[in-house]
Amino acid sequence: MNQLFAAAAEVQQYCQQRNWKFCFIGGLATLRWGEPRFTGDVDLTILANYGEEELVIDGLLDRFVPRLRDARHFALAHRVVLVSATNGTPVDVALGALDFEERTMERASLWDANGVMLLTCSADDLIVHKVFAGRDRDWADIGGIVARQRGKLDRTVILAELAPLLQAKGDSENLTRAGDMLAADA
Numbered sequence: 247m248n249q250l251f252a253a254a255a256e257v258q259q260y261c262q263q264r265n266w267k268f269c270f271i272g273g274l275a276t277l278r279w280g281e282p283r284f285t286g287d288v289d290l291t292i293l294a295n296y297g298e299e300e301l302v303i304d305g306l307l308d309r310f311v312p313r314l315r316d317a318r319h320f321a322l323a324h325r326v327v328l329v330s331a332t333n334g335t336p337v338d339v340a341l342g343a344l345d346f347e348e349r350t351m352e353r354a355s356l357w358d359a360n361g362v363m364l365l366t367c368s369a370d371d372l373i374v375h376k377v378f379a380g381r382d383r384d385w386a387d388i389g390g391i392v393a394r395q396r397g398k399l400d401r402t403v404i405l406a407e408l409a410p411l412l413q414a415k416g417d418s419e420n421l422t423r424a425g426d427m428l429a430a431d432a
């Protein structure tokens with residue numbers, strides 16, 4: 247089994263045992279919905295409402311190897327838990343609390359990743375995550391997702407989810423850029 251998929255399966259099994267709402271985002275979801283590219287880590291979001299994050303943080307740090315000396319403090323300050331799976335694969339866990347993140351988990355679905363069933367976000371939600379991050383690599387991924395999912399994306403949902411997130415960030419430019427990329431899909 248691929249090391250990345252094995253690490254994701256390990257984390258997924260732990261989340262399921264804990265009855266945590268979660269889904270994979272980032273490179274794994276890009277492999278599902280976009281153009282294949284190398285990814286060396288596992289990215290996921292676990293729902294952890296404000297004031298409830300310690301339970302998730304402590305659970306992850308008890309089960310997986312922390313990648314930072316003061317991983318708990320970092321996680322509490324940044325709402326990101328940085329650990330490694332048993333096979334050494336880096337795992338980045340975002341602690342989600344926004345309504346969008348909860349809706350992302352509701353829209354998530356299983357993907358057969360070479361015989362490993364993994365719960366990933368939808369292609370639409372992946373685009374929202376990528377636009378919000380807005381790095382060059384993310385824009386390249388968005389182009390691949392739009393090309394591969396031609397005619398299957400829900401532009402209305404994507405832009406409706408993106409608008410308030412980017413407004414809170416003070417970023418109207420990326421909303422226009424995303425709208426232009428999605429218009430090419432119509």
